Amino acid sequence: MAPEYVVGGEPGPAADVFALGAVLAYAATGRAPFGTGAPHVVNYRAVHEExxxxxxxxxxxxxxLTKDPAARPTPDLLCPLLPRGTTPRPSDVPGETGQRGDLRR
Incomplete structure (x- = not known):
């Protein structure tokens, strides 16, 4: 959870950017950036620790993951930096025929 949300502030796009940073860190290392444990302990770390x-x-x-929401990149700045994949067509997914109602896998 973004620090501003933990301390009772209003969540917004900056909180989503914080969550993206946490996901990127986890994907790159296999570790949560603020460790593990009870939610209140992890939230404390998100607010007070690096x-x-x-x-x-x-x-x-x-x-x-910058603490100050105003100092985080905005979604408009991030979008061009993120890789753009393609959405697979149903016919590209094994077992999918692309027909509605077809549940074969």
Whole structure:
């Protein structure tokens, strides 16, 4: 949870950017950036401690996990940086025929 949300502030796009940073950090390391444990302990760390970004090059995840929501990149700045994949067509997915109601897998 973004620090501003934990302390009773209004969540908004900056909180989503914080969540993106946490997902990126986890995907890169297999570790939650604020550790594990009881939710209140992890939330305390998110507000008061720096994330563990060991093994991640300085960059996007660190910027997204900045405590100050105004200092985080905006979604408009992030979107061009993220890879764009393609959405598979139903016919590209094994077992899918692309016909409505067909549940074969």
């Amino acid at each position: 994330p563990d970004l060991t093994g991640i090059p300085a960059g996007l995840a660190a910027q997204c």
